[in-house]
Amino acid sequence: MTDDLPTTAGALRASGYHARTVKQEIRDNLLARLRAGEPSLPGIVGFEETVGPQVERALLAGHDIVLLGERGQGKTRLIRSLIGLLDEWIPVIAGCQVHDDPTRPGCAQCRRLSAELGDDLPIAWLHRSERYGEKLATPDTSVGDLIGDVDPVKVAEGRALGDLETIHFGLVPRTNRGIFAVNELPDLAERIQVALLNVLEERDIQVRGYTLRLPLDMLVVASANPEDYTNRGRIITPLKDRFGAEIRTHYPLTLELEVELLRQEASIEAVIPEHLLEVVARFTRSVRESPAIDQRSGVSARFAIACVEELSGAALRRSAIAGDDEPVARIGDLADIVPSLLGKVEFDVSEEGQEEQALALLARRATADAWRARLGGKPSRPFLTGMVAWFDAGNALQTSDVTSAAAILDAIAQDGSAVEGLGAMVVAVEPRMAASPGLVASCVEFAAEGLWLTRRIDKDELDGMTRYGAVPSAREA
Numbered sequence: 520m521t522d523d524l525p526t527t528a529g530a531l532r533a534s535g536y537h538a539r540t541v542k543q544e545i546r547d548n549l550l551a552r553l554r555a556g557e558p559s560l561p562g563i564v565g566f567e568e569t570v571g572p573q574v575e576r577a578l579l580a581g582h583d584i585v586l587l588g589e590r591g592q593g594k595t596r597l598i599r600s601l602i603g604l605l606d607e608w609i610p611v612i613a614g615c616q617v618h619d620d621p622t623r624p625g626c627a628q629c630r631r632l633s634a635e636l637g638d639d640l641p642i643a644w645l646h647r648s649e650r651y652g653e654k655l656a657t658p659d660t661s662v663g664d665l666i667g668d669v670d671p672v673k674v675a676e677g678r679a680l681g682d683l684e685t686i687h688f689g690l691v692p693r694t695n696r697g698i699f700a701v702n703e704l705p706d707l708a709e710r711i712q713v714a715l716l717n718v719l720e721e722r723d724i725q726v727r728g729y730t731l732r733l734p735l736d737m738l739v740v741a742s743a744n745p746e747d748y749t750n751r752g753r754i755i756t757p758l759k760d761r762f763g764a765e766i767r768t769h770y771p772l773t774l775e776l777e778v779e780l781l782r783q784e785a786s787i788e789a790v791i792p793e794h795l796l797e798v799v800a801r802f803t804r805s806v807r808e809s810p811a812i813d814q815r816s817g818v819s820a821r822f823a824i825a826c827v828e829e830l831s832g833a834a835l836r837r838s839a840i841a842g843d844d845e846p847v848a849r850i851g852d853l854a855d856i857v858p859s860l861l862g863k864v865e866f867d868v869s870e871e872g873q874e875e876q877a878l879a880l881l882a883r884r885a886t887a888d889a890w891r892a893r894l895g896g897k898p899s900r901p902f903l904t905g906m907v908a909w910f911d912a913g914n915a916l917q918t919s920d921v922t923s924a925a926a927i928l929d930a931i932a933q934d935g936s937a938v939e940g941l942g943a944m945v946v947a948v949e950p951r952m953a954a955s956p957g958l959v960a961s962c963v964e965f966a967a968e969g970l971w972l973t974r975r976i977d978k979d980e981l982d983g984m985t986r987y988g989a990v991p992s993a994r995e996a
Contacts, residue, residue: 524608528621529638531610538620540736541696542581545604549578552604560600563593564780565771570597573766578604582763583719583739585704585754591819592768594742598700601740605647609696613641616688617695617733618650625695625734650697652690656707662714665689667726686726691718696736704741705752712755719761770807770820774800780820785827789834789846792961794893794948798853799826801885806864811877813865822863829856833920841923847957850965851918851985853882883972890969893948901940903966906931910976915988916967924960931963
């Protein structure tokens with residue numbers, strides 16, 4: 520903020536300032552973004568052609584919004600991204616609890632000060648990051664938390680109980696001239712939801728028995744899970760009616776968007792090859808579609824993000840123990856990670872006791888699908904054929920969560936037939952990544968896992984070790 524901005528109400532008027540409502544601010548700034556070809560909701564993946572246009576229309580219409588969608592669909596992220604549509608700085612009356620505009624004070628204290636001081640009324644400048652208020656709806660939320668209550672300290676200081684300045688304002692009026700969000704709105708007790716009726720329609724609040732009409736200027740956005748209408752709670756009908764737009768969110772619609780979301784959101788400290796990102800994306804999508812999963816609760820994007828971050832952790836651990844120069848995740852790490860994901864999925868009651876096996880099966884199917892997509896073409900066939908022949912000759916490939924990349928590459932170098940076409944195979948699996956020992960080892964393990972999943976070789980697991988070898992019939996022949 521520059522130092523030459525006005526510091527009094529008189530200087531502010533002399534500068535040519537004209538007050539705008541929050542919704543006018545958002546409308547003007549959104550239109551400017553659209554005209555410039557800039558994204559209206561930066562950082563939101565997968566909503567560009569679906570949810571995004573609906574949100575834009577609602578904001579341009581000046582509507583309050585309720586977002587409906589299963590958990591982990593980015594509802595809160597979308598709401599918080601709206602802060603960027605506010606003006607960077609706005610003038611407020613210095614010390615005001617509710618951020619009154621200096622040219623039109625609303626609360627009792629600011630009206631008194633404005634009458635006393637006139638053009639000398641001191642003003643401050645508020646950044647848009649301070650104009651956002653958010654409340655997670657919980658059963659213990661009170662009307663006082665949201666709207667306000669009498670402040671006993673001010674009464675004890677000698678002020679009359681009927682004095683409007685004894686009111687301690689809640690979260691809603693303190694977000695005046697900003698954006699107020701309620702997460703999981705149906706969890707808010709119905710009697711508390713009633714307190715929001717005036718906020719959404721008449722744009723004022725009432726506190727206990729006070730004759731108070733505090734005008735509020737804000738955009739109200741709420742989030743809810745669709746099943747909450749009938750299960751944990753519901754949004755009362757008069758409150759639903761006061762929201763201008765009800766918008767359904769969704770999970771990424773394509774595999775590519777799922778992978779893009781992982782790249783954006785996951786905190787990755789190791790190398791995660793692209794084929795593993797695809798496996799995790801396919802795994803997540805198959806979990807969402809599986810009849811073994813209770814689909815009413817959804818499968819959050821946090822499921823996939825946590826999976827990728829665990830793969831990163833597994834690679835770092837192996838690098839430290841085995842001495843690899845570069846930590847690179849491998850497909851074998853996924854099986855060890857599956858148990859840690861159980862808490863992120865709600866299973867159907869019929870799957871009781873079989874939860875881990877159900878997830879492991881879905882992970883293997885995702886791996887097989889990714890393997891077919893990347894290694895099902897002609898360029899990789901010489902290596903795969905040579906690898907099968909190498910196993911049929913009695914050779915074996917042993918790996919574990921601490922086996923180094925060098926050990927894997929040394930193992931397949933025992934026979935030239937196994938190495939033939941290795942470069943083409945690596946390019947087929949990872950066409951955009953620079954080859955390194957860790958990446959090549961990851962591709963080799965991925966190739967072996969796919970051969971086992973397609974029943975062309977055998978795999979045994981014992982004492983933390985995985986051994987790939989020929990199928991028994993081929994070994995005996």
